Amino acid sequence: MVCSISWRVTSVVANIAADVAESLDEFELIRRLAATQRGVRDDVVLGIGDDGAVLEPMRGAQLVAVCDTLVAGRHFPNATDAFAIGWKALAVNLSDLAAMGALPQWALLALTLPERDANWVERFGAGFGALAKMSSVALVGGDTTRGPLTITVTALGAVAPMAALRRDRAQVGERICVTGVLGEAALGLAAAQAGRRDDRRFAHYLARLDRPEPQLALGQALLGLASACIDVSDGLVADLGHVAEASGVGLRLDLDAIPHPPFALGAALDLSRRAVIDLALAGGDDYLLAFTVPEACLPELRVRTTELRLDLHVIGVVTSESGIRLLTAEGGDYVPGRIGFNHFGNSDGE
Amino acid sequence: MVCSISWRVTSVVANIAADVAESLDEFELIRRLAATQRGVRDDVVLGIGDDGAVLEPMRGAQLVAVCDTLVAGRHFPNATDAFAIGWKALAVNLSDLAAMGALPQWALLALTLPERDANWVERFGAGFGALAKMSSVALVGGDTTRGPLTITVTALGAVAPMAALRRDRAQVGERICVTGVLGEAALGLAAAQAGRRDDRRFAHYLARLDRPEPQLALGQALLGLASACIDVSDGLVADLGHVAEASGVGLRLDLDAIPHPPFALGAALDLSRRAVIDLALAGGDDYLLAFTVPEACLPELRVRTTELRLDLHVIGVVTSESGIRLLTAEGGDYVPGRIGFNHFGNSDGE
Numbered sequence: 001m002v003c004s005i006s007w008r009v010t011s012v013v014a015n016i017a018a019d020v021a022e023s024l025d026e027f028e029l030i031r032r033l034a035a036t037q038r039g040v041r042d043d044v045v046l047g048i049g050d051d052g053a054v055l056e057p058m059r060g061a062q063l064v065a066v067c068d069t070l071v072a073g074r075h076f077p078n079a080t081d082a083f084a085i086g087w088k089a090l091a092v093n094l095s096d097l098a099a100m101g102a103l104p105q106w107a108l109l110a111l112t113l114p115e116r117d118a119n120w121v122e123r124f125g126a127g128f129g130a131l132a133k134m135s136s137v138a139l140v141g142g143d144t145t146r147g148p149l150t151i152t153v154t155a156l157g158a159v160a161p162m163a164a165l166r167r168d169r170a171q172v173g174e175r176i177c178v179t180g181v182l183g184e185a186a187l188g189l190a191a192a193q194a195g196r197r198d199d200r201r202f203a204h205y206l207a208r209l210d211r212p213e214p215q216l217a218l219g220q221a222l223l224g225l226a227s228a229c230i231d232v233s234d235g236l237v238a239d240l241g242h243v244a245e246a247s248g249v250g251l252r253l254d255l256d257a258i259p260h261p262p263f264a265l266g267a268a269l270d271l272s273r274r275a276v277i278d279l280a281l282a283g284g285d286d287y288l289l290a291f292t293v294p295e296a297c298l299p300e301l302r303v304r305t306t307e308l309r310l311d312l313h314v315i316g317v318v319t320s321e322s323g324i325r326l327l328t329a330e331g332g333d334y335v336p337g338r339i340g341f342n343h344f345g346n347s348d349g350e
Numbered sequence: 351m352v353c354s355i356s357w358r359v360t361s362v363v364a365n366i367a368a369d370v371a372e373s374l375d376e377f378e379l380i381r382r383l384a385a386t387q388r389g390v391r392d393d394v395v396l397g398i399g400d401d402g403a404v405l406e407p408m409r410g411a412q413l414v415a416v417c418d419t420l421v422a423g424r425h426f427p428n429a430t431d432a433f434a435i436g437w438k439a440l441a442v443n444l445s446d447l448a449a450m451g452a453l454p455q456w457a458l459l460a461l462t463l464p465e466r467d468a469n470w471v472e473r474f475g476a477g478f479g480a481l482a483k484m485s486s487v488a489l490v491g492g493d494t495t496r497g498p499l500t501i502t503v504t505a506l507g508a509v510a511p512m513a514a515l516r517r518d519r520a521q522v523g524e525r526i527c528v529t530g531v532l533g534e535a536a537l538g539l540a541a542a543q544a545g546r547r548d549d550r551r552f553a554h555y556l557a558r559l560d561r562p563e564p565q566l567a568l569g570q571a572l573l574g575l576a577s578a579c580i581d582v583s584d585g586l587v588a589d590l591g592h593v594a595e596a597s598g599v600g601l602r603l604d605l606d607a608i609p610h611p612p613f614a615l616g617a618a619l620d621l622s623r624r625a626v627i628d629l630a631l632a633g634g635d636d637y638l639l640a641f642t643v644p645e646a647c648l649p650e651l652r653v654r655t656t657e658l659r660l661d662l663h664v665i666g667v668v669t670s671e672s673g674i675r676l677l678t679a680e681g682g683d684y685v686p687g688r689i690g691f692n693h694f695g696n697s698d699g700e
Contacts, residue, residue: 052416066402071497108417110502147421152460154504
């Protein structure tokens with residue numbers, strides 16, 4: 001007995017036509033996503049539509065490969081606009097390439113969707129495509145399947161031989177730096193969760209949450225200057241913890257030097273000053289780079305960040321202790337609160 | 351009101367320790383998966399553990415990138431052994447590389463798991479790792495997230511410039527070939543679904559279902575010989591349909607020449623002779639290559655396939671008609687039944 005196999009005799013023509021139609025439907029999803037970025041790059045020998053993509057690696061360069069998954073309800077609320085999901089699925093990967101100092105080239109997209117919703121796919125594709133175009137990334141392949149909404153992007157880029165920025169190269173005495181303000185995405189999330197999406201004071205912060213712009217130009221400007229680099233996706237302290245551990249060093253942070261959102265905006269959401277500082281220390285989804293540089297390189301770093309119109313903040317120093325210390329202006333240790341809303345209700349940090 | 355943010359003040363040390371512990375836990379999953387294949391390749395400059403992997407592309411070669419997702423309950427039954435899932439997640443991707451004629455090098459794994467189950471991960475890793483080792487593929491990165499069981503693998507390989515096998519190059523008059531027997535995985539699935547996993551007569555077919563071996567050596571042997579190539583994952587007729595469409599040609603298949611499983615084994619599962627033939631024509635999950643070659647290349651093809659100990663079957667010819675015709679020995683058109691069990695209960699062919 002083979003009860004779960006059903007045989008339906010149909011004509012071979014209908015049979016083949018049905019198979020082709022289904023496959024076209026699948027391909028069509030990916031094609032729509034790719035349509036917005038056609039011709040972005042001339043190093044794509046063969047793009048979407050075959051068993052694989054054929055790509056022309058940059059001569060003499062090394063290849064950098066990154067891969068990140070977003071799961072609905074864990075990495076973004078189920079009701080998130082598809083444009084923001086598409087943008088973010090690529091952004092989190094490009095931020096990883098930025099942290100390696102890589103020039104982004106290509107992306108592959110695995111999209112698991114509960115149902116075929118052409119409108120959703122179009123908005124998703126518009127978000128993915130907008131960032132791809134802005135970053136000169138070509139979508140060269142992928143897969144579409146049915147199932148609970150899950151998006152995995154693999155991004156590929158190039159870096160000069162042995163030049164990639166790593167997290168395990170921080171040296172004692174180096175300065176710890178960031179550019180831009182930390183905790184802005186977390187403030188945006190707090191505003192959204194408080195039902196303040198229409199409050200224009202939070203527009204900038206909601207944009208930082210929904211359309212983070214990976215610091216690709218900064219990553220490349222740091223080549224030859226920074227010793228260690230990481231992207232801040234899970235919160236400044238947590239991510240710098242990886243640098244400290246991988247490099248076998250300690251990090252001392254100067255609390256007053258850490259750029260945070262305005263206290264007044266926090267107050268509008270019933271957040272104390274302390275809570276605003278904690279957003280900067282532990283809020284996720286910033287996608288800014290944190291890096292260490294030898295003191296002697298600070299002048300050149302200032303030149304390069306000024307060219308990129310970025311505000312450079314020197315927030316601490318690498319020490320021979322282990323772990324991370326946060327010092328107040330008075331020299332005391334600061335104890336941040338723990339933020340329990342990592343990735344939207346997921347308390348285990350995934 | 352920010353009701354979904356909870357603040358818990360803990361010590362900074364506990365805070366950081368918890369974050370690091372969670373991250374280690376995440377990394378640990380991937381590290382375990384990677385452990386079985388350490389040192390497989392010397393072109394991995396920086397593997398798992400940083401924001402991205404750094405890889406040394408093969409000098410003068412082009413890069414081939416493929417990406418496939420398996421969703422539990424759609425691409426495999428929920429109860430499938432984790433070893434088979436791990437093996438298959440890599441196999442479906444390596445089969446795509448084989449179909450491009452690429453030499454496999456690296457893989458990235460995005461694993462979405464309902465819960466942390468060390469035993470499951472170890473078996474999954476053993477399956478993934480066994481095929482990776484056999485194929486000289488290094489796992490260089492990935493992501494682990496929580497959610498419904500979904501596995502996306504991106505595989506990367508190398509191919510000589512402009513030599514990649516494509517599906518859009520079939521020429522009128524060329525012969526259509528396969529090596530090996532079609533429909534074996536489908537027969538294995540039928541045996542499994544009939545509760546005959548312990549019947550030794552089906553052991554070979556269950557192995558073809560659970561541990562398909564991508565035809566990587568064949569793919570490379572076809573470089574310079576085959577004009578068009580595809581891997582048979584959705585069924586011979588459906589996949590050759592893609593070749594016909596992409597190449598703008600027709601394909602005429604000689605029914606008697608298509609290798610299928612023994613009728614006697616089909617009969618043991620209450621399958622008619624016709625049903626067994628239809629398994630070969632439309633059963634999925636074979637992961638054999640189907641390809642077209644100019645007639646003049648057949649002698650050289652025979653030499654190469656004999657070296658690889660593969661049985662070559664010339665199953666048809668490329669025509670200037672459109673679509674696919676299946677001809678019986680008497681010259682009549684054959685009309686196969688439609689198999690309704692594509693990917694385990696998913697009737698839409700994804």
